[in-house]
Amino acid sequence: MAIYNNIIQGVDKSFSVYNATYKQSYHSKSLGAYTETLLKHIYPALFFQQYGSFCDENTRKSFLTQVDSIQKYYKINTDLTPLQHILKTLTESIQTQNLTRPLRILDICFGLGYNAMLSLKYFQTCEIYSPEKDYFLQELYNFPYHNIPQSKTILHALHTHSLYQNDTQTLYYLHGDALAYLSSFNTGFFDIVFQDAFSQAHNKELWDAKYFQTLYNITKTPCIITTYAKARSVLEAAQKAGFKTLKYVWGSVFYK
Template sequence: MSIELSSDGSYTLFSQEYQESYHSLRDGAINETMHKHIFPAFKYADFKQNIRVLDICFGLGYNSFFTLKHFLSQNFCSKLEIYSPEKDSKLLESLKHFTYPQEIKDIEGFDEILLCLIKNGKYQTPHFSLECFLGYGLNYIGQFEDEFFDVVYQDAFSPRKNPELWSEEYFALLYKKMNKNGVVTTYSQSSFVKNNAKKAGFFVYEIEQESIRNSRIFSKKEINCKKLKQK
């Protein structure tokens, strides 16, 4: 692993195994997290009770931690549950020393949350919970009941480097585990990914971003919004 500085001033890491950065250096780690995942998820998913998020994969925890921060800042009356697989135990252990953005460090009890996730794989309060499962994503997802998740952050390494988490079979599994009002967010603009998601039954939409590259969301039902272009 090597530390990299992204365009918005936040740090990320470069994976030697996958030969890719965990975040886009061009878009910025925070910008990518917020504008390609969290903001679209909370805008287009229709939450009924608890908010259940599947974060593929945990990595440095940006998606999970910024989701928690957003949830706490908006004073949602429901409970937030975040579930995330991560196969790299050495990466998790190294996060004790990673330089997180101040926005994440400002989360009340953040150090305790991070250490608890590294040591026990779970942190829980009456209002929110985070679970980091050490193992492979496909095995983990299969354990959940159908229609369990409201949101999936599809944020694995690229289809070229990590094809098993972008296949038609994978998206078919996600489709089963998503509730009818949920959404999948992703940075990927690949036609391969789009076609596999559509074959699995998802509607595919492009989100036009202003200051960073566009992103996509997948949903089990049509979304009527002029800002979204169906692909």
């Protein structure tokens, strides 16, 4: 893919790419790649890890109240200061948890790598599994990830070994069809899923009830799925598979 012919810059000055095959950009221009990743995936996932579940009504109310305060400030100031403070507090609190194993995150799909690489910043003990049909890791070496200083090191490791690893974190790059990879995971394997595939109109096999049933089988209880999607048909497909759903200003979370 000709990445550098299709770069777009978001409101937050971070960069994304328009994918001519799917006729969509990887991120919303109105937010920007960096801001969108934090708001729609990293923040709700950290909130989930801190509280352990979205099943409790008070936890959901607390989440929505916090979202409302972040959104009101951002709408006026186009600034992430409150969110950054919350992320810092959540990250520090989570570091005190005694984990019996690494947090397991499924990233659908790798794309430009924002979800996976920012997860390495915020989740100190984790395994990330990131399928991706396209292969352009080398093209991303010099991509302007201004907020991810280790991007080139991570991408080089993924290109060379399909794996980036340190003492407490592992990121697996799974080149190929996401659906084929999902069938290889054990029941109840994942804690968190970033459901960030191209839209239902262009990629329906990653949004239907059969797909969400697969996710239901390979996620543990409790778990969370974070997504930008709010369409009724998507929420109904997730509900049919057994997930509960919560729609909010930036997207939705599915949980059990």
